[in-house]
Amino acid sequence: MKAFFRFILVALVLLMVAMGSALLAMRFAIHGTEVTVPKLVGLTPAEAERAVAGLGLTVVVERQYYSADVPEGKLISQVPAGGMKVRRGWQVRAAQSLGPQRVAIPDVLGQSARAADLNIRRRGLDMGSVAYLQMPGVTGDQVLAQSPPPNASGVSLPRISLLVTAGPSAQSFVMPSFVGQPLGSVNQVLLDSGFHLGTVTVMPPAPDPATGTITISSQTLTPPQPSPASIIVSQNPAPGQRVSSGATVNFEVK
Numbered sequence: 128m129k130a131f132f133r134f135i136l137v138a139l140v141l142l143m144v145a146m147g148s149a150l151l152a153m154r155f156a157i158h159g160t161e162v163t164v165p166k167l168v169g170l171t172p173a174e175a176e177r178a179v180a181g182l183g184l185t186v187v188v189e190r191q192y193y194s195a196d197v198p199e200g201k202l203i204s205q206v207p208a209g210g211m212k213v214r215r216g217w218q219v220r221a222a223q224s225l226g227p228q229r230v231a232i233p234d235v236l237g238q239s240a241r242a243a244d245l246n247i248r249r250r251g252l253d254m255g256s257v258a259y260l261q262m263p264g265v266t267g268d269q270v271l272a273q274s275p276p277p278n279a280s281g282v283s284l285p286r287i288s289l290l291v292t293a294g295p296s297a298q299s300f301v302m303p304s305f306v307g308q309p310l311g312s313v314n315q316v317l318l319d320s321g322f323h324l325g326t327v328t329v330m331p332p333a334p335d336p337a338t339g340t341i342t343i344s345s346q347t348l349t350p351p352q353p354s355p356a357s358i359i360v361s362q363n364p365a366p367g368q369r370v371s372s373g374a375t376v377n378f379e380v381k
Contacts, residue, residue: 164219166209167202172223175202183215190222192283199226225285232287234277239268240291247287255288267294302376304366310380311355317376325375327353330360353380 162182167175175186188202197203203224207213230250235243244254260271272290275282300320305313314324329351357380364370 160215161212162215164205164207164209164211164213164217167205167219167221168209169197169201171200172202172221175219175221179219184213184217184219186219186221188223189220191225191285192222193226193228193285194224194283195227197224197226199224228280228282230285232275232277232279232282235270235273235287235289236277238270240270240289243270243273243289251285253286255284255286257289257291259291259293261293265292267292298372299369300372302362302364302366302368302370305359305362305376305378306366308359309355310353310357310359310378313359313378314355321372322370323373323375325377327357327378327380329353329357330379330381357381 162184164184165178165182167178167186170178172186172188179186192203194203201224202221205219205221207217207219230252232252233246233250235246238246240257247254255274262271265271269292270289271292274288305316310327317324359378360381361379363377364374
């Protein structure tokens, strides 16, 4: 019995040693792939690429900013920062300096969104975000505000964002049911309500209930034509669906 317990104890000790060795080896393996990120701020993108080439890292220039302190073409910031440890294959995201601000911020207030876009890009600037705001009594598609404001100085990002008035939203309705009504009277209702009559198709003849067959006469060789007295059996958009003013409504009649 003592020999058995001694065997179990030795086995547990060996298992703990093996687990400790495995964890230690894993730690060395993980830290063995880590590298220290060099300081790239102040370098050009080409110089930064050469600095990280032997470390298995890559440099990605994501943004450009005006800077009165960092010369044009040099990197102005980086993430991760220099001195941090990362794994091989990591991307270093950087921003590049455009040098001091040399372009005047144009005044695009009151212009249309398209005219403002052309005006901004013609000066070598970029369009930022464009937000729309509905304002009763104000003409749609008109620039209400811009950021940075006209003739601003000390701008960091060469990008102008706009606030533009939105056109009036189309009035919406809930589509009523016209099923069972004559086409002529429904067409007049649509015209009076600002809608349009679309495609009107005639429902094909139903099979004979006794024989299950459809009798075709010489008159049915020509497609049947709807008339104002035709009764509506289905419609599209369906009843209850929300539609905008001016929508087109299609019918199937019999």
